[in-house]
Amino acid sequence: MKAIADVCVVPIGVGVSVSKYVAVCERIFRDAGLDAHLHAYGTNVEGEWDAVMGAVRKCHERIHEMGAPRISTSIRIGTRTDRAQTMQDKIDSVTSKLDE
Amino acid sequence: MKAIADVCVVPIGVGVSVSKYVAVCERIFRDAGLDAHLHAYGTNVEGEWDAVMGAVRKCHERIHEMGAPRISTSIRIGTRTDRAQTMQDKIDSVTSKLDE
Amino acid sequence: MKAIADVCVVPIGVGVSVSKYVAVCERIFRDAGLDAHLHAYGTNVEGEWDAVMGAVRKCHERIHEMGAPRISTSIRIGTRTDRAQTMQDKIDSVTSKLDE
Amino acid sequence: MKAIADVCVVPIGVGVSVSKYVAVCERIFRDAGLDAHLHAYGTNVEGEWDAVMGAVRKCHERIHEMGAPRISTSIRIGTRTDRAQTMQDKIDSVTSKLDE
Numbered sequence: 586m587k588a589i590a591d592v593c594v595v596p597i598g599v600g601v602s603v604s605k606y607v608a609v610c611e612r613i614f615r616d617a618g619l620d621a622h623l624h625a626y627g628t629n630v631e632g633e634w635d636a637v638m639g640a641v642r643k644c645h646e647r648i649h650e651m652g653a654p655r656i657s658t659s660i661r662i663g664t665r666t667d668r669a670q671t672m673q674d675k676i677d678s679v680t681s682k683l684d685e
Numbered sequence: 686m687k688a689i690a691d692v693c694v695v696p697i698g699v700g701v702s703v704s705k706y707v708a709v710c711e712r713i714f715r716d717a718g719l720d721a722h723l724h725a726y727g728t729n730v731e732g733e734w735d736a737v738m739g740a741v742r743k744c745h746e747r748i749h750e751m752g753a754p755r756i757s758t759s760i761r762i763g764t765r766t767d768r769a770q771t772m773q774d775k776i777d778s779v780t781s782k783l784d785e
Numbered sequence: 786m787k788a789i790a791d792v793c794v795v796p797i798g799v800g801v802s803v804s805k806y807v808a809v810c811e812r813i814f815r816d817a818g819l820d821a822h823l824h825a826y827g828t829n830v831e832g833e834w835d836a837v838m839g840a841v842r843k844c845h846e847r848i849h850e851m852g853a854p855r856i857s858t859s860i861r862i863g864t865r866t867d868r869a870q871t872m873q874d875k876i877d878s879v880t881s882k883l884d885e
Numbered sequence: 886m887k888a889i890a891d892v893c894v895v896p897i898g899v900g901v902s903v904s905k906y907v908a909v910c911e912r913i914f915r916d917a918g919l920d921a922h923l924h925a926y927g928t929n930v931e932g933e934w935d936a937v938m939g940a941v942r943k944c945h946e947r948i949h950e951m952g953a954p955r956i957s958t959s960i961r962i963g964t965r966t967d968r969a970q971t972m973q974d975k976i977d978s979v980t981s982k983l984d985e
Binding site (some may be wrong): 589682 | 929932973
């Protein structure tokens with residue numbers, strides 16, 4: 586089952602700057618061979634459901650190993666059976682309507 | 686790795702009433718032996734990470750089988766390594782401060 | 786416009802325990818006259834859109850005053866025009882299907 | 886109070902394609918003078934808290950007017966008092982650590 590997800594990982598108890606933890610997640614997504622695009626409040630990730638969710642789990646494991654005692658992650662995940670759709674398709678579908 | 690999650694599944698393309706799909710998810714969580722509590726905008730689920738996320742995947746599979754062509758789910762998932770904490774502990778921790 | 790929301794406030798940079806901040810939000814929701822129900826990963830809130838969102842803003846203001854330098858909140862908010870529906874209606878609609 | 890938000894609006898009961906509704910939201914964000922960046926699972930929005938949240942409310946109103954009987958929106962919203970930070974700052978902060 587293919588999925589498109591949006592993942593925002595928030596380490597708690599490591600102070601106010603969390604960018605180094607987010608950078609580690611970016612690497613995990615890429616090392617997993619997932620198509621990943623960082624934005625200002627999370628990361629779009631596209632791939633097989635288990636690969637996407639396995640990578641999110643690995644983010645938690647790695648961030649705990651780095652010393653964060655607590656992590657709260659928010660995820661949106663979408664699947665569809667009517668047709669194949671990539672992340673770029675979703676963006677194009679909206680922007681084509683903006684140009685009208 | 687133990688996790689506490691909050692899961693809100695939104696089937697798209699099946700009309701305005703989605704409660705029968707949410708009820709199916711409730712059964713999936715319970716059949717998986719997870720501690721699950723329905724609220725007005727999602728379900729709290731507690732258990733091992735893979736059991737929780739496996740159940741969410743099964744919700745998508747089952748709801749697609751029921752005819753929904755598209756599903757968008759929002760998930761919060763938290764883990765901590767400093768101490769064990771149940772869903773009830775989290776609630777008690779807040780309500781004890783309300784009584785002060 | 787009536788709304789049903791689910792709000793999860795995460796203060797960042799104040800250590801691992803966040804329950805006292807969540808307790809403050811509970812009081813803000815209640816003082817605003819909103820119907821609010823705490824669960825293990827957020828709070829269900831029901832009321833007029835502006836009252837609900839105004840209370841969330843007040844949560845951020847108050848938690849910053851308490852010393853938290855950064856806050857990340859996740860919100861689900863739903864509105865419908867086809868019929869009136871309370872938080873209890875939503876829960877009843879699902880649980881009635883569980884009993885079938 | 887400045888805020889950075891991520892907004893994902895899901896109209897329910899209007900079929901499987903929701904891109905025209907998302908396009909309407911994009912226009913609302915831009916017409917409000919907000920800095921907005923569409924991604925594959927939502928839109929990053931930056932501005933004053935009330936301007937951002939007022940625009941989200943306007944999205945609901947407009948989408949209901951277009952005929953959607955029900956809408957479920959997921960929002961992340963962040964504020965910080967320790968320093969000013971733009972959406973681009975957040976992205977740069979992570980990517981600089983990827984290059985290390």
